[in-house]
Amino acid sequence: MSAIEDRILDKTWFYRFRLPSGRITTTYDDGALDQIHDSRLAMLKQVVDQRFGGTLAGHNAIDIACHQGWFSTKLVEWNADDVLAVDARAEHVADTTLIRDALNLSKLRVMQSDVHAIDTAKLGQFDLVLMLGLIYHLENPIGALRQARALTRHMCVVETQIVPGMTGMVDYGSYRFVRPLKGSFGIIDETDDTHGPEASTTGICLVPSLEALFWIMRKIGFARVELVPPPEDAYEQLRYGKRVMVAGYVE
Template sequence: MSDDALEARCLARSWFYPFRLASGAVTRCYLADEVAGIHATRRQMLHEAVLAHFGAGDAPGRERRAIDLACHEGWFAQQVAALGFATLGVDARAEHVDDARLVAEACGARGLTFRQADVHALSADAAGRFELVLCLGLLYHLENPVGALRTAHALTAPGGLCVIETQVAPNLAGPLDYGHHTFVKPMMGSFAIVDETDETHGPETSTTGICLVPSLAALLWILRKVGFAEAHVLPPPADAYEQLRYGKRVMVAATA
């Protein structure tokens, strides 16, 4: 397909993300303006986290690898590829993989590969390990978020970085009778159950419909329990999208 035909195909429709194509034209975003601001905030926070962990530029003679779990249209995969990472984007939906390949070509992006895969079907034995693992906008659409975080840890190379961005639920903590009032266990966090069973056809929803949304305390505790050495919440910029600014969504950096 010619460059002009690629661009025309991308500009003829709306996208979840505002892609800047090779010509400089920008695709239409189908989100409302007050919601679309989330993209700029997440891009800035991700960029700052990657530079803080890896520094600017590539290590001499070393190619760093990144994987974007549930990559959707591949916008964040393009962001980290532009920072010098050889990047694999995976998504459970075949149409997302097709879209990601199409728009990456139209953007002139390099160092990118996309394939269809569910996060729970990935393994380090098959895929290898990556210096950078992205898990953005995924956890709160899953019925097994703990399993997904185990996979993310398994895919993160020693000394590598995993960046998680998610909606978070209110926390519930305190003592819990555990079979008898004399045997009490502390609650380490909580999950909220969200029903997306009538929305699984949507491009930004769960594939199963049962969603467990972690509280921030639960997320940080689980990250350490599945093997990450350290995890901390990234500070949002002053002009951040409101959900991140007020802590209803968070971006967390976890190191292996």
């Protein structure tokens, strides 16, 4: 096991993992990003506890765009019966697998797939679906949310950057036919950053407004959609509403 830990500690990670020996991974920029992960985890734990009664025992979960598997490991720690970690990048799948083996998490499975390529019929549904930090890196965020809805048995948690919203009425083909805006998307260019492990794989990103995210999630089949409140000491983007966490409920 020490050989696996040595491999892990030989690189810098996006997340702070505590290994069985008690050693902790070094994270980007000397831990400058740790607060956002801690804030997201606190928000996730709050909404998971509310929905599942403080434990995931008897439930399964899928973590879409799991990155290095940090949140997936937390779901196992919260006693989920089965957790499937999915990511499009081979390096993230390898990192998650390495962490899983180091922590001896037999209930954690790892799969490589783009969100749009997931065979939802084959995988079936999960009591809890995570989609954290993904949709604002996609050129088809609505398609990704539809995938998440198809996989959701009870609750889906989406965390994303958002853009300012637009409201008002627009002529729709003629001044005689006027429609209300239900939200808006901002276009972000990541075409020069697709090599980066935290960036888009295609480079074209459509980032929703909060109104758009709520409206879309309701339209694709979530019966109820709620904003998860950030803690008072949350990372600044979450504290000031530049990023949000939203829970969608099937029933």
